[in-house]
Amino acid sequence: QPHLVQSGAEVKKPGASMKVSCKASGYMFTSDGISWVRQAPGQGLEWMGWISVYNGYTNYAQKFQGRVTMTADTSTNTAYMELRSLRSDDTATYYCTRYGVDYFSRWFDPWGQGTQVTVSS
Amino acid sequence: DIVLTQSPDTLSLSPGERATLSCRASQTVSSSYLAWYQQKPGQAPRLLIYSASSRAAGIPDRFSGSGSGTDFTLTITRLEPEDFAVYYCQQFGNSPWTFGRGTKVEIK
Numbered sequence: 244q245p246h247l248v249q250s251g252a253e254v255k256k257p258g259a260s261m262k263v264s265c266k267a268s269g270y271m272f273t274s275d276g277i278s279w280v281r282q283a284p285g286q287g288l289e290w291m292g293w294i295s296v297y298n299g300y301t302n303y304a305q306k307f308q309g310r311v312t313m314t315a316d317t318s319t320n321t322a323y324m325e326l327r328s329l330r331s332d333d334t335a336t337y338y339c340t341r342y343g344v345d346y347f348s349r350w351f352d353p354w355g356q357g358t359q360v361t362v363s364s
Numbered sequence: 365d366i367v368l369t370q371s372p373d374t375l376s377l378s379p380g381e382r383a384t385l386s387c388r389a390s391q392t393v394s395s396s397y398l399a400w401y402q403q404k405p406g407q408a409p410r411l412l413i414y415s416a417s418s419r420a421a422g423i424p425d426r427f428s429g430s431g432s433g434t435d436f437t438l439t440i441t442r443l444e445p446e447d448f449a450v451y452y453c454q455q456f457g458n459s460p461w462t463f464g465r466g467t468k469v470e471i472k
Contacts, residue, residue, distance in 0.1 A: 278461075280409075288401075288409065288452055288463040304460040338408055347396040349456040352411035352420060 245270040247339055247355035254361045255329050262325040263358045265339030273297045276342035277315060277322040278351060281335040289335075293342050294322065329362045336360075366390055368453050370464035376472040383440040385467045387453035392433050397456035400429055400438045403466075404449045412451075413438060443469070 250264040265277060278293035292303035294313040301313050307326070315322045322339055337358045340351040367390040377383055387398070395416035401409040411420040413429035416436055426441045440447055448471050453464045 280463075287465045288403075288454075290454075290461045290463065302459055306460075340409075347394075348415045348418065349397055350399050350411055350414035350420070351401070351409075351454070352414075354408035354410070357408050 245341055245353050247341065247353055249337075249339060249355040249358045252359040252361075254363065257330055257362055257364055259329050259362075260325060260327040261329060261333075261360050262323055263337050263339070263360070265322040265324070265355050267320045267322070267341070270341070272315075272320040273317055275344065277313070278340050278342045279311075279313060279324045280338045280340060280351070280354075282338070282357075283332070283335045286335075291324070291337075296322070331362050334360065334362045365460055366393065366455050366458050366462050368455060368462055368464035370451075370453060370467045372467060373465075374468045374470060376470050377443055378472045379443050379445055381443050383438075383443055383447075383469055385438040385440075385451055385469075387431075387436040387438070387464050389434045389436070389455060391458075393436075393455045393457040395432050398429075398431070398436050399454045399456070401452045401454065402447075402449045403452065409452065440469075445471075 246269045248266045273296050276293045276295045279291040281289050294301045296315040312325045339355040343350045369388045371386045398416040400413040403409040417429045428439045430437050450466045450468045452466045
């Protein structure tokens, strides 16, 4: 069964950077992409971008362009999301999810357990 | 950006009742690129429906999706206690991929 396990909670100061990891198992890591979605406390889901594990292609939401970098290490089946110049409104739970493609279908499944990041001085 | 408007914000129902959740897009979304997720408190979202009407693996058949163009619907035919949660629709048609704000299905 496909499974994603994320790194633990982090507390960061404004202006710092964060890097969350997402280790995949139970499927061929290079066959699908990894997307990142965040959720501020009490709020809805916000898509940040995705990476093709196969060729490293990335597509970031414009809101995060210049501040985010998504990478994938095929030797360890681990994806990473780095967000820089953190602000208090970056406080959120960050999720990785497998981006699946099948002919004309798309989906996010499964999801990691989430990584809570708090940005506070 | 494609805006997905979900309604109602909150649905108060009793176990055994039928739930009908709406997701309206600000522009046409291919049915192939519309998904629904369930999220319970403290948990990650879970895929329910993809391609507007295809159930994900392990999802009970009381969950069904329908719709096309700009109007999509998630139906839960008979609510079970474990179905009370927040439901999100999401589109992959245009970048940025966007989510609706969610519909909370609560126990009446």
